[in-house]
Amino acid sequence: MKLSTYNFLTSKAIKGVKVGYPLKLTIAKKDVVETEFNPTFIERLLPKLDWNTVYLAAQTVDLADDIPQEQPAAVADNEELLQRLHHLLLEIDVLEGQLECPETGRVFPITDGIPNMLLNEDEV
Amino acid sequence: MARMRMKKLEEFLSGVDGFEKPKILLEQYPTPPHIASCVLYNVQAQYFDLEDKLVGDLGCGCGMLSIGSFLLGAQLTIGFELDPDAIDIFRNNVTEMEIPAIDCVQTNVLELTGSKWENAFDTIVTNPPFGTKHNAGMDMKFVETGIHLATGAVYSLHKTSTRDYIHKKSKDWKVKGEVVAQLNYNIDNSYKFHKSKSVDIEVDFWRFDVTEKEL
Numbered sequence: 001m002k003l004s005t006y007n008f009l010t011s012k013a014i015k016g017v018k019v020g021y022p023l024k025l026t027i028a029k030k031d032v033v034e035t036e037f038n039p040t041f042i043e044r045l046l047p048k049l050d051w052n053t054v055y056l057a058a059q060t061v062d063l064a065d066d067i068p069q070e071q072p073a074a075v076a077d078n079e080e081l082l083q084r085l086h087h088l089l090l091e092i093d094v095l096e097g098q099l100e101c102p103e104t105g106r107v108f109p110i111t112d113g114i115p116n117m118l119l120n121e122d123e124v
Numbered sequence: 125m126a127r128m129r130m131k132k133l134e135e136f137l138s139g140v141d142g143f144e145k146p147k148i149l150l151e152q153y154p155t156p157p158h159i160a161s162c163v164l165y166n167v168q169a170q171y172f173d174l175e176d177k178l179v180g181d182l183g184c185g186c187g188m189l190s191i192g193s194f195l196l197g198a199q200l201t202i203g204f205e206l207d208p209d210a211i212d213i214f215r216n217n218v219t220e221m222e223i224p225a226i227d228c229v230q231t232n233v234l235e236l237t238g239s240k241w242e243n244a245f246d247t248i249v250t251n252p253p254f255g256t257k258h259n260a261g262m263d264m265k266f267v268e269t270g271i272h273l274a275t276g277a278v279y280s281l282h283k284t285s286t287r288d289y290i291h292k293k294s295k296d297w298k299v300k301g302e303v304v305a306q307l308n309y310n311i312d313n314s315y316k317f318h319k320s321k322s323v324d325i326e327v328d329f330w331r332f333d334v335t336e337k338e339l
């Protein structure tokens with residue numbers, strides 16, 4: 001699971017959960033996979049992401065020094081930051097770990113890189 | 125332009141493993157490599173909707189369309205699938221082919237509307253369950269979800285017999301729907317949903333331009 005994917009995941013589908021976001025990410029095993037750097041893609045992706053959760057993800061993988069806590073107004077000319085974001089969001093691959101609903105504590109396991117967000121019938 | 129020739133793409137996609145024990149209720153038949161390469165090639169060559177894009181694949185199964193999208197240059201593809209057995213094969217396919225830019229989320233596609241995934245994607249591709257007695261209209265629910273999730277275009281396969289109905293729905297949703305190609309889809313005889321060994325059904329490949337959607 002890439003950290004860009006993590007940014008979109010919620011537990012809001014659980015009955016009674018109001019926001020269900022951000023999920024608490026715990027990583028047991030991760031990998032780094034190199035992918036082609038495409039600054040325009042990152043620029044277009046950013047407005048779709050929740051910056052607090054980008055920062056949270058950076059903290060979780062000890063890269064908080066690379067990423068500003070406040071969302072910068074313009075990133076287009078900041079190639080270095082775009083490259084760091086590319087690394088954080090597209091190259092770090094969470095292989096084992098879990099996501100936890102902030103309201104109910106329900107745990108969603110990440111196994112072999114794939115988060116299981118499926119809910120039981122009595123949870124929805 | 126596409127970064128890979130159609131024949132080459134088909135060759136790669138022929139190496140994608142399919143369902144081991146297809147589940148009839150989930151309508152698990154893979155898109156045949158020939159059809160997958162032909163439709164995806166056109167998505168890129170005619171409409172430029174894959175290269176450098178964020179692509180979502182609804183009901184990704186073993187990953188045929190996700191992997192094809194990657195091969196044609198998608199920056200990141202995220203597949204959604206609920207069946208754990210299909211996901212195991214998806215995982216193996218992606219690992220074996222050493223594909224770095226594909227993710228998969230195990231979830232029910234029907235729960236994605238109204239979530240943070242709304243408007244997340246440039247392009248959605250899907251080969252939805254066509255819908256049977258038990259789940260009539262499933263294909264349209266997948267498309268509707270796709271329209272919620274995409275900002276650019278949604279691509280989907282539907283039985284030709286439903287063409288008029290889909291045109292009508294497109295109007296309701298204020299999306300521009302067009303049939304890009306008509307195909308003969310051979311549901312493999314390993315998938316014994318029909319009594320005859322192997323059947324050809326007529327299928328339309330649709331493109332929905334969702335840039336002015338209203339739903």
Ligand SMILES: C[S@@+](CC[C@H](N)C(=O)[O-])C[C@H]1O[C@@H](n2cnc3c(N)ncnc32)[C@H](O)[C@@H]1O
Nearest residue numbers: 150153154155183184185188205206232233251
């Ligand atoms: C026709 S198959 C297509 C598989 C793959 N995309 C391909 O092109 O080879 C439909 C897929 O949708 C999955 N599916 C069916 N209902 C679903 C749902 N509600 N949520 C997520 N996946 C679903 C099935 O398990 C199956 O893998």
